[in-house]
Amino acid sequence: MSASSQPLPTLRAVSDERPTPELCFSVWEQALRERAEPKWVYPLRKAGLARFAELGYPTPQHEDWRFTNVEGIASRPFRPALTPAGATLTPEELDQLVFARLGGDRLVFVDGHFSPALSRFGPKPGGVEVTSLGAALKNRGATLQASLARQSRMATNAFTALNDAFFSDGACIVVPPKAVVPEPLQLVFVASAGGEKGRSAHVRNLILVGAHAQVTVLETYESLGDTAMLTNTVTELEAGEGAVVEHLRFQDESEDAFHLGALYATIGRSADVVTHSFALGAQLSRQSLHTVLDGEGLEATLNGLYLTTGNRLADHHMVVEHAQPRCASHEYFNGILAGKSRGVFHGRILVRPNAQKTDAKQTNKNILLSPAATVNTKPQLEIYADDVKCTHGATIGQLNPESVFYLRARGIPLETARRMLIHAFAGEIIDRVRCTPIRQELDQLVWDRLEADEHVHVGARD
Amino acid sequence: MQPILEIKNLQAGVEGRHILKGISLTIQPGEIHAVMGPNGSGKSTLAAVLAGREGYDIVSGEVRYLGQDLLELDPEERARAGLFLAFQYPVEIPGVNSTYFLKAALNEIRKHRGLPEMDAIEFLGFVKDKIKLLELNEDLLKRPVNVGFSGGEKKRNEIFQMAVLEPRLAVLDETDSGLDIDALRVVSNGVNKLRSPQNAALVITHYQRLLNYIVPDFVHVLMDGRIVRSGGKELALELEERGYDWIAREQRLAA
Numbered sequence: 001m002s003a004s005s006q007p008l009p010t011l012r013a014v015s016d017e018r019p020t021p022e023l024c025f026s027v028w029e030q031a032l033r034e035r036a037e038p039k040w041v042y043p044l045r046k047a048g049l050a051r052f053a054e055l056g057y058p059t060p061q062h063e064d065w066r067f068t069n070v071e072g073i074a075s076r077p078f079r080p081a082l083t084p085a086g087a088t089l090t091p092e093e094l095d096q097l098v099f100a101r102l103g104g105d106r107l108v109f110v111d112g113h114f115s116p117a118l119s120r121f122g123p124k125p126g127g128v129e130v131t132s133l134g135a136a137l138k139n140r141g142a143t144l145q146a147s148l149a150r151q152s153r154m155a156t157n158a159f160t161a162l163n164d165a166f167f168s169d170g171a172c173i174v175v176p177p178k179a180v181v182p183e184p185l186q187l188v189f190v191a192s193a194g195g196e197k198g199r200s201a202h203v204r205n206l207i208l209v210g211a212h213a214q215v216t217v218l219e220t221y222e223s224l225g226d227t228a229m230l231t232n233t234v235t236e237l238e239a240g241e242g243a244v245v246e247h248l249r250f251q252d253e254s255e256d257a258f259h260l261g262a263l264y265a266t267i268g269r270s271a272d273v274v275t276h277s278f279a280l281g282a283q284l285s286r287q288s289l290h291t292v293l294d295g296e297g298l299e300a301t302l303n304g305l306y307l308t309t310g311n312r313l314a315d316h317h318m319v320v321e322h323a324q325p326r327c328a329s330h331e332y333f334n335g336i337l338a339g340k341s342r343g344v345f346h347g348r349i350l351v352r353p354n355a356q357k358t359d360a361k362q363t364n365k366n367i368l369l370s371p372a373a374t375v376n377t378k379p380q381l382e383i384y385a386d387d388v389k390c391t392h393g394a395t396i397g398q399l400n401p402e403s404v405f406y407l408r409a410r411g412i413p414l415e416t417a418r419r420m421l422i423h424a425f426a427g428e429i430i431d432r433v434r435c436t437p438i439r440q441e442l443d444q445l446v447w448d449r450l451e452a453d454e455h456v457h458v459g460a461r462d
Numbered sequence: 463m464q465p466i467l468e469i470k471n472l473q474a475g476v477e478g479r480h481i482l483k484g485i486s487l488t489i490q491p492g493e494i495h496a497v498m499g500p501n502g503s504g505k506s507t508l509a510a511v512l513a514g515r516e517g518y519d520i521v522s523g524e525v526r527y528l529g530q531d532l533l534e535l536d537p538e539e540r541a542r543a544g545l546f547l548a549f550q551y552p553v554e555i556p557g558v559n560s561t562y563f564l565k566a567a568l569n570e571i572r573k574h575r576g577l578p579e580m581d582a583i584e585f586l587g588f589v590k591d592k593i594k595l596l597e598l599n600e601d602l603l604k605r606p607v608n609v610g611f612s613g614g615e616k617k618r619n620e621i622f623q624m625a626v627l628e629p630r631l632a633v634l635d636e637t638d639s640g641l642d643i644d645a646l647r648v649v650s651n652g653v654n655k656l657r658s659p660q661n662a663a664l665v666i667t668h669y670q671r672l673l674n675y676i677v678p679d680f681v682h683v684l685m686d687g688r689i690v691r692s693g694g695k696e697l698a699l700e701l702e703e704r705g706y707d708w709i710a711r712e713q714r715l716a717a
């Protein structure tokens with residue numbers, strides 16, 4: 001890879017004080033001038049900064065952040081990767097990443113900056129656009145004005161506000177009405193190794209799917225070596241009437257990394273949208289999913305699996321907002337926790353007054369593989385319509401002893417029985433992935449990861 | 463001849479409840495024993511203790527299986543030694559594929575018997591006839607264990623597994639309950655196919671009906687954790703005619 005010719009904007013001028021978002025923004029403004037963004041983008045960024053100034057970093061006093069303490073992020077200097085880092089990854093390193101064998105378009109971003117040389121994409125039939133957001137804003141910015149930050153700027157999430165202010169790049173995918181993208185689109189986000197303390201990447205993706213169009217988008221987040229990089233990623237998804245969308249997020253960053261992801265999705269009438277979150281890495285990860293069911297008779301499935309070991313924490317914070325009648329939402333989240341790791345699940349279901357005949361289902365199941373692992377799970381139902389069906393259930397525990405006994409009673413050793421059941425528990429979630437090559441890859445990867453975990457092997461008796 | 467199973471004065475309980483209050487029973491190779499009794503008499507507890515389910519306290523007595531101390535063995539060791547329990551309530555195991563599960567079980571048992579492991583192709587060939595015997599759909603092998611099976615399919619699946627694993631001693635816990643007459647015939651047929659001078663079965667049932675198809679050599683009546691009467695197959699008919707109350711009354715009189 002060629003080294004970037006642009007010098008890194010220096011923060012030395014302000015470095016007597018710990019760099020903060022406010023202090024960084026002036027440096028960022030200089031960098032922005034060279035980006036030739038449409039005029040309307042800058043006010044969005046300023047508004048994001050103002051919102052962040054108002055909200056501040058969340059603390060555990062904040063109900064939405066009770067179990068996920070981001071002090072480790074708040075106390076670090078704030079150093080957004082405003083321009084690409086000098087060294088990025090080689091094509092060989094790229095081939096080492098998960099899903100490298102997947103065909104189809106692949107956009108690669110390093111520390112939040114688009115790397116055309118590592119990417120693979122071309123013109124598509126039917127007016128389908130797959131480019132970097134930076135290029136899209138430059139070339140056809142006006143068409144994005146109605147959508148970019150439309151959802152994110154309403155959010156009361158401090159990290160989303162930061163993202164509005166500091167997003168460097170990401171993907172822009174536009175699928176016109178009725179267009180069908182046959183192969184999955186892969187967005188690869190890599191955090192480079194090393195770098196200054198507090199380095200962060202702010203990624204913004206925009207996915208606009210027209211009426212009756214179909215597309216599968218896979219976002220992967222991985223690290224090159226050990227890095228304490230903060231990745232703060234926001235995806236805004238709009239799915240039109242009758243659209244069929246499969247969206248996946250796969251996070252497997254290094255064990256020092258911080259990962260904050262948000263997905264804002266607005267779904268239209270009769271659409272069929274599935275979104276998956278696979279959280280395997282980072283020392284602290286949080287996925288915020290806010291889904292607005294904004295047309296009658298649609299179906300949304302939110303599916304997720306977290307595997308945690310060591311001291312990791314994986315948080316899923318869900319808001320499913322039923323805004324129209326006759327919609328179905330299904331949330332399935334399974335966690336497998338080892339070591340001293342922690343899982344957090346917060347599932348809010350909001351049913352607006354006119355959203356009659358809502359069918360909302362939420363399950364969060366957790367298996368603790370070690371006595372020191374913990375889970376905090378909390379459903380939150382706010383129902384303002386009277387004719388609705390809302391169910392939720394959460395379990396935290398060991399493997400079902402009845403199942404273990406059934407397998408052993410057929411001659412299968414305890415350890416194998418445990419392993420089969422743990423894989424099966426992960427498999428429940430993986431099986432919901434519709435795109436076959438992605439599902440197969442995930443299956444293999446999760447299998448290998450579980451096999452490598454000593455807790456899967458030790459006896460179940462204690 | 464060495465008995466297959468010898469239960470001597472077995473007393474056992476669960477969660478502080480005393481359930482089995484002294485059971486003695488010997489099963490020789492080639493024999494089928496039926497254990498009958500009203501609900502709550504301890505039939506499933508007996509089956510669970512034999513199969514090694516956790517959580518049961520053995521208060522006293524002993525159980526020998528082919529000459530070894532059965533109660534010392536882990537459940538998987540018992541299965542590998544040829545003990546099979548057909549569950550009254552087979553467990554649904556989402557995410558565990560039936561073929562994968564049963565092949566793993568069969569290969570554990572084959573390893574124990576000094577036989578080579580079967581690969582997937584050999585396995586499918588091996589089970590084909592047995593699936594037909596139980597009149598099950600081959601599709602079942604592609605599905606997760608017991609998930610989405612009807613009540614009857616679950617019971618037939620238990621006997622299918624038994625046919626594949628070829629146990630020395632099969633313990634069938636109310637395999638007949640919830641079966642219609644056709645399914646009952648199919649299940650019995652499967653059990654009878656496995657009958658041989660070397661093998662034995664302990665058939666637990668609430669109703670006499672099953673015993674028209676699986677004809678027992680001995681019938682034992684279990685009430686309140688005790689075998690209160692043993693006899694030949696005609697005892698089952700007598701019970702069918704006169705009900706369990708009759709024995710209960712006699713018991714009270716004797717006491």
Ligand SMILES: Nc1ncnc2c1ncn2[C@@H]1O[C@H](COP(=O)(O)OP(=O)(O)O)[C@@H](O)[C@H]1O
Nearest residue numbers: 476477479481500501502503504505506507508
């Ligand atoms: N796990 C348990 N905890 C407490 N009591 C139990 C448990 N299992 C069975 N029992 C009790 O033991 C008695 C015998 O049960 P069981 O062996 O299932 O009878 P059967 O199979 O003959 O109907 C019943 O009264 C039942 O309620």
Ligand SMILES: [Mg+2]
Nearest residue numbers: 505506550636
């Ligand atoms: Mg019973």
